[in-house]
């Protein structure tokens with residue numbers, strides 16, 4: 001025993017480490033979510049939770065199913081690869097959330113530390129109910145400038161203008177048809193028809 005004669009303080013210290021490690025294991029057992037690590041270094045249940053959020057975008061194929069006239073015109077013009085929702089947005093209307101269960105004591109306590117995310121509203125989507133959700137048509141002065149305002153950061157080949165000089169404050173759709181904006185031969189008949197008060 002003589003070797004350990006003066007080592008008592010080291011054992012006490014080592015004991016403290018072991019105790020702290022055990023406490024760590026117990027706490028870890030309770031705070032690490034059950035599905036952590038199932039697929040990788042993340043919480044597997046998060047996948048289901050994210051998938052359960054209501055989809056806001058319908059996808060341009062859905063829009064084109066009903067608005068085939070717009071799709072036809074667009075497919076022949078310079079905006080063929082700019083899809084509907086890039087300009088029109090997702091076109092949904094959130095409905096008020098009703099019948100939320102009251103939080104219990106534990107949930108209210110947790111909410112003090114981690115403010116809860118607002119509940120997902122029910123969505124009424126134009127693509128499913130076109131008459132109830134009436135789209136607001138985009139304001140071209142704002143919309144077109146968002147992509148086409150000249151900037152040195154944009155690729156040289158991308159068509160860009162200085163809106164103030166280019167349009168003199170006129171809305172862009174005075175001259176360009178948004179669904180086929182080019183000023184080439186393909187778009188010209190449309191422009192003539194619009195000028196003559198015909199179809200857009």
Ligand code: HEC
Pocket residue numbers: 058059060062063064065066067084085088090091126127128129130131134135136137
């Ligand atoms: C189920 C068929 C259907 C689908 C899918 C659909 N729409 Fe519509 N959309 C309509 C109908 C019908 C109207 C006319 C509604 C009215 O006037 O009350 C309309 C109107 C519009 C208008 C307004 C037209 C105006 O003159 O004010 C826009 C813009 C529009 N849709 C864009 C879209 C976009 C973008 C999508 C895809 C996210 C889409 N629509 C999907 C049927 C559909």
Ligand code: HEC
Pocket residue numbers: 060063064067070071074079082083084085086087088137138139140143173178179200
């Ligand atoms: C580059 C932006 C842009 C894209 C992409 C776009 N739109 Fe539009 N759309 C507009 C603007 C701007 C108006 C409003 C025109 C106006 O006020 O005269 C409009 C108007 C409409 C209208 C009203 C009727 C009309 O023809 O003017 C419908 C319907 C519509 N869009 C559907 C669609 C659908 C469906 C798609 C995808 C196939 C689409 N749009 C893609 C910008 C766009």
Ligand code: HEC
Pocket residue numbers: 078079081082086087140143144145146147148157158159172173176177178181182183
């Ligand atoms: C989401 C971004 C986006 C928005 C919004 C947008 N555009 Fe475009 N626009 C593009 C892209 C991408 C092209 C194709 C560029 C190419 O061919 O390299 C294009 C092409 C064009 C061209 C053709 C230029 C040429 O080479 O002849 C014109 C004109 C144009 N847009 C005008 C408009 C007008 C007017 C609006 C508003 C109604 C608008 N754009 C809104 C992305 C956008």
Ligand code: HEC
Pocket residue numbers: 140141144145148149159160161163166167170171172173174175176183
């Ligand atoms: C008074 C009519 C008129 C108005 C308003 C107008 N444009 Fe144009 N735009 C034209 C004509 C004509 C051309 C083709 C000749 C040219 O390249 O300058 C053109 C060309 C373009 C091009 C292609 C430039 C290139 O380098 O190929 C873009 C992008 C464009 N316009 C965007 C817009 C945007 C964004 C608006 C709104 C802020 C707008 N235009 C408003 C008449 C107009």
